[in-house]
Structures are given as structure tokens and as C-alpha cells.
Amino acid sequence: MNKEMLAVIEAVSNEKSLPREKIFEAMESALVSATKKKYEQDIEVFVNIDRKSGNFNTFRKWLVVKKVHYPTKEITLDAARIDDHTLNLGDYIYDQIKSINFDRITTQTAKQVIVHKVREAEKAITIAQFKKKEGKILSGIVKKVNRGHLTLDLGHSADAIILRSDMLPRENFRLGDRVRGILFYIKEDIKETQLFISRSKIRMLIELFHIEVPEIGEGLIEIKCAARDPGSRAKIAVKTNDKRIDPVGACVGMRGARVQAISNELNGERIDIVLWxxxxxxxxxxxxxxxxxxxxxxxxxxxxxxxxxxxxxxxxxxxxxxxxxxxxxxxxxxxxxxxxxxxxxxxxxxxxxxxxxxxxxxxNLNYELSKKIVEKGKISSLKELVSISIDKLHNITNNFHLKINDLILIKKLAQDIYTNLSLTKKDIINNKFKKKLLKLKGINNQLSESLINKGILTIENLAEQSIEDLSDINNLDKVEAGKIIMSARNICWFNKKNNM
CATH class of the missing domain: 3.30.300.20 (K homology (KH) domain)
Incomplete structure (x- = not known):
């Protein structure tokens, strides 16, 4: 059995491109599972396989605890220290037991565990391998064409998905076509790990410039920002701290060769390169x-x-x-x-x-004085006039020989009028909203005032509320609150007319 075990481990390691140690660990887990099934009690088991000979030993283990809750798996510290006084809480003690023979049931159990553990190992390796490549461009061969997405073969038993929304408009691929895209998301599922690739994201454009323009990779030119209308047009802003380099010219390339290569990869997407x-x-x-x-x-x-x-x-x-x-x-x-x-x-x-x-x-200022304040002081609102200092206002109006008290009065009057206009504007907004509220079924004048006092000033605000949010309004029960919220949502979210 020893030689057979080593042969199986070697074969699986080569077939799955997994380290031998991962297969040994899977085999040990399989033997643990098979051993535990031989016992009626719930016990803890440890199996150690010799990496050279293939021989394995089986041990039953107990956790050292202060108080025993599971007698088949735990032992008190006092009892454990009878044989070994160095033990502490949280340690394990091991007793060697007879290793199992590989009958049909044991073999089947071991096989199931090994398959599961190998899949877990493959998943972990895939994640570790591609985590480093997240945000980078990958290349794959189209192996399956579906209505909403493509499946790409990235090699080394790894596949990736590119959704229709992550392709460029009017872009069609066939089986066997080579496709390049940015790895933007790794979905770690219980069953499998899915890699998602995109050709339409801004990062794709940026990474292509990193590939085509060596100065960017060397750090001589920096991409500050980019914007895209995928497959149609893009803009990218670049800068350099080296005055000897023309960043725009370097990105364009000799006779436009560099930017043209990027454009060709993106289905002729027109790219404007601008200086940041x-x-x-x-x-x-x-x-x-x-x-x-x-x-x-x-x-x-x-x-x-x-x-x-x-x-x-x-x-x-x-x-x-x-x-x-x-x-x-x-x-x-x-x-x-x-x-x-x-x-x-x-x-x-x-x-x-x-x-x-x-x-x-x-x-009550004359036209010329008002014009002077606006033009020389660059004042464009009552609020700005209120905020300006007396000294600055005096400098602006010095040709009009106004006294400091006059300027103080102008600012005070501006403050009063600004406050009144702000309150009037708020009242107008509230009154308009109140009229809309009163059209909703179940809302009366008192309830509309309560909603406004809570800071709910639009139908959209009301639609976003929960029943709990309105629970502090007097004489409004949960049923009525729910009806009012749904009326607002029907208008805002579902474009339905309110049932009056």
C-alpha cells in the first residue's frame, strides 16, 4: 500500500500541477475522515504520512481543557499532567491507535475527501496566482460563446468570463479568437473561483499605455487621469517631471505608432492625449x-x-x-x-x-455705486456682500466718499434682506411641496406640516423613508405610514399615478 500511495500522490500532483505537499495533506485528511467513520464515538484523529516511505501512523488526540464538555475529545489539565507535566491548556495529547485497512468503504471515503481537498487546493492556487494579476491585462482564447458572455481559456486550467457589458460595442468574437482584457474582479465562490475580464473599463486603456509606452513603465511619464466612451473615443491626461521629455509626443509615438496600436486593440477607439x-x-x-x-x-x-x-x-x-x-x-x-x-x-x-x-x-443704492461694488469688488450676490470686510468695501467705494457707518448700514441691510429672502425661498419650496403632499392619499394638512418639520422636503425624500422613520409622527400608525411611503414610491420609482 505504501508504494501505491506514493504513486497516487505523484500522479495526482503531476496531473493537477499541484505541489506534492498539498496532495499529502489531502491524503492525510482523507485518512482522518475514513478513520473517524470506523468509530461510533465522535473522536479527534491525527494522521501523519511519512513523505519518503509512504508509511502512516494514526493517533487519537484530546484537547487539554479546564472543564470537560466532550469526554471523547477533551481531557482536564490535571489528568493530562499525570503523564506529562509540561502540558498546558490548549495543548493536545496523542495516543497512537491502529491504522485502518483500505477496504471498499474506506477507499471510497478517502477518494471523496481527496477530490474535495484537491479542488480546494486548486482554488487556492488559482486565487493566489491571479490576485497578483488583478488590474493587469490577460490574454485568453475563446472556448465558449454564450448570449450574454464569453468564456476564455487562460491556460493552466484557468478560465475567465467576459460579459457582454464588458466588451466594446459591435464587438463579436468566435471560437478560437484571442482576446485581451483587464482582470478586474475575482469572485471566490464555494464551488469555484470565477475570473472576470473587461475590455470597456478605463483601466484597460491605462494598462495598454503602460505596455505600449516604455516611459510610463519606467516612471518617466505619469498618467494622471482618463475618461472613456468605450469603442468610440477616449481622453487621457499625462505629465512628466523631466523637462527633456514631451509626454504627449512620447505617448503618440513615431508617426502615431504607439497610440495607433492601442486604438487598433480597442476597435479603432479614437484617443486624445492631453497635457495635465x-x-x-x-x-x-x-x-x-x-x-x-x-x-x-x-x-x-x-x-x-x-x-x-x-x-x-x-x-x-x-x-x-x-x-x-x-x-x-x-x-x-x-x-x-x-x-x-x-x-x-x-x-x-x-x-x-x-x-x-x-x-x-x-x-437703496444708486446705480453707479451698485455697479462699482459688483465690478470692482467682484460681488455676485447678497451673501458675498454680507461676507466682505468693511475695509475692503471701503476701498471699493472710496470714490463715493461713504462713511464707515454708511458701509456698516449697507452690510446690515444686506444681511437682513439676505435672511428674509432665504426664508421666503424656503417657504416657497415648502409650500410647493406641501401642495404635492396633499395630493397623496392619506395626507392631511397637519401630517404634511409634520413631514416638512422632519426635513422631508421632496416626494423622493418621502419615498426613501421606512415605516420606522415615520414612527415618531403623532396620530400616524404603521399601516398608514406604509401606505403613504408606497404612494410616494409608486410616483418616484414606478412612474405610477397616485390613487386619489
Missing amino acids: DSNPEKFVINAMSPADISSIILDKKKHMIDIAVEENNLAQAIGRNGQNIRLASQLSGWELNVMTKNDLHHKYKKEKDNIINMFVKHL
Whole structure:
């Protein structure tokens, strides 16, 4: 049996490409399981196989505990120390017992355990092997074509799945085709480990640049960010700290060879390579390439940038179906609005006129003084006027010979009006919502006030509530709360009209 065991272990190790030690461990587990089945009692068993001879010894083991709960598996510390005074709690004591003979039942049990343990070992090796490759490009052969996905053979008994949503539009593969994609997810299931590959994720584009442009792999050029419309168009921003290197030119390659190789891999996806800049205005101008930008105005508070272009450049700046402006926005992280120079001029003139007229109307200032505050102080709202210091306001209005007390009064009046307008705006919003609430079945005037006081200010907010969230509202039981929430959900989530 000893030689047979070693032969089986060697054969399984070679067939499954598993280390011999893993097969020995599986065999020991199989012998443990088979041995325990020979006993009527629930015992703990340990089997040790000699790695050279194939001989194995079987031991029954007891856990050393303070108080015995399982007499067939545990022993007290006092009893254990009768034979060995060095033992401590948590140690095991071992008694050698007779090893089992391999009859039909024993062999069947051992076989089942070995198969299970080998699968576990294969799974662990697969996970360890591909964990290192997560986020990297893998190559595989199409071995199965399904309606919603492809199965790729990665070699070494490993398969991967590429879903339809992770392929490029209008991309079709046949059996035997070689496919490259990014390993983006490893699903560790009880039965098997599944590897998921994508060709549509941004990381795929970035990894292709790492492969095609050696300077990126060497750390001379850094990819700062990227945006993709898979299979159609992409933008990627690069930078370098070495002034001798042109990062954009290096990524494009001689006669466009490098970027063309990447484009070909992605079904002709058009790729704009732009220079990254820490200055958001400069970066947005680069990101809008190939469109020529006339001017831009940045609003940090709204995290928004207005872009002005010549009228004959507007279509190119926006791109087909808004593609260029959308990708530039994703790349830069700013909300971008593109318009002609005339439209931008009219927009800001209108906004400036509105704030000047507001100051004239609400602060009782003359037009020239209001204009001075808006233009020289770059004040665009009552809130900004309230926040400005008296010294700065004095410098802005020094030509009008206003006294400090006059400026204090202007700021105080601005504060009062800003507060009143904010409250009025809130009341308007609440009243509009209240009217919507009253249209829902089961909501009366008192209940609508309670919901608003809880900070529920939209039908969407109400739809997201749970029955427990509304439990503190007086005279509203759980049944009625559930009906109200479902009415809101029918409107927001299922586009159903409310049953009045």
C-alpha cells in the first residue's frame, strides 16, 4: 500500500500541477475522515504520512481543557499532567491507535475527501496566482460563446468570463479568437473561483499605455487621469517631471505608432492625449482638445467652468452627441458649459445687471455705486456682500466718499434682506411641496406640516423613508405610514399615478 500511495500522490500532483505537499495533506485528511467513520464515538484523529516511505501512523488526540464538555475529545489539565507535566491548556495529547485497512468503504471515503481537498487546493492556487494579476491585462482564447458572455481559456486550467457589458460595442468574437482584457474582479465562490475580464473599463486603456509606452513603465511619464466612451473615443491626461521629455509626443509615438496600436486593440477607439496641468483652467483648455478655446470663466463655489468658443468651433467643442464636452468634464472633474463668445458675454452681462438691479432695489443704492461694488469688488450676490470686510468695501467705494457707518448700514441691510429672502425661498419650496403632499392619499394638512418639520422636503425624500422613520409622527400608525411611503414610491420609482 505504501508504494501505491506514493504513486497516487505523484500522479495526482503531476496531473493537477499541484505541489506534492498539498496532495499529502489531502491524503492525510482523507485518512482522518475514513478513520473517524470506523468509530461510533465522535473522536479527534491525527494522521501523519511519512513523505519518503509512504508509511502512516494514526493517533487519537484530546484537547487539554479546564472543564470537560466532550469526554471523547477533551481531557482536564490535571489528568493530562499525570503523564506529562509540561502540558498546558490548549495543548493536545496523542495516543497512537491502529491504522485502518483500505477496504471498499474506506477507499471510497478517502477518494471523496481527496477530490474535495484537491479542488480546494486548486482554488487556492488559482486565487493566489491571479490576485497578483488583478488590474493587469490577460490574454485568453475563446472556448465558449454564450448570449450574454464569453468564456476564455487562460491556460493552466484557468478560465475567465467576459460579459457582454464588458466588451466594446459591435464587438463579436468566435471560437478560437484571442482576446485581451483587464482582470478586474475575482469572485471566490464555494464551488469555484470565477475570473472576470473587461475590455470597456478605463483601466484597460491605462494598462495598454503602460505596455505600449516604455516611459510610463519606467516612471518617466505619469498618467494622471482618463475618461472613456468605450469603442468610440477616449481622453487621457499625462505629465512628466523631466523637462527633456514631451509626454504627449512620447505617448503618440513615431508617426502615431504607439497610440495607433492601442486604438487598433480597442476597435479603432479614437484617443486624445492631453497635457495635465495643476491649474484647472489650463487643464480644461487642454482637455477640450482638439477644440480651440477663446476664454473660460471658473466658478469654484459651484465647481463649474463656462467655456467660450468661436461660433464656427461650437460643434467641435461639444462633439457628436456632446461626447467631447462630456469626456472633458469627466477628465477634469469639473462641470463644463460650452457656448459661443457672444452667449457667454450676454450671460455674464445679464447676471451682472441682475445683481446691480438687486442692490439698487433692495439696498437703496444708486446705480453707479451698485455697479462699482459688483465690478470692482467682484460681488455676485447678497451673501458675498454680507461676507466682505468693511475695509475692503471701503476701498471699493472710496470714490463715493461713504462713511464707515454708511458701509456698516449697507452690510446690515444686506444681511437682513439676505435672511428674509432665504426664508421666503424656503417657504416657497415648502409650500410647493406641501401642495404635492396633499395630493397623496392619506395626507392631511397637519401630517404634511409634520413631514416638512422632519426635513422631508421632496416626494423622493418621502419615498426613501421606512415605516420606522415615520414612527415618531403623532396620530400616524404603521399601516398608514406604509401606505403613504408606497404612494410616494409608486410616483418616484414606478412612474405610477397616485390613487386619489
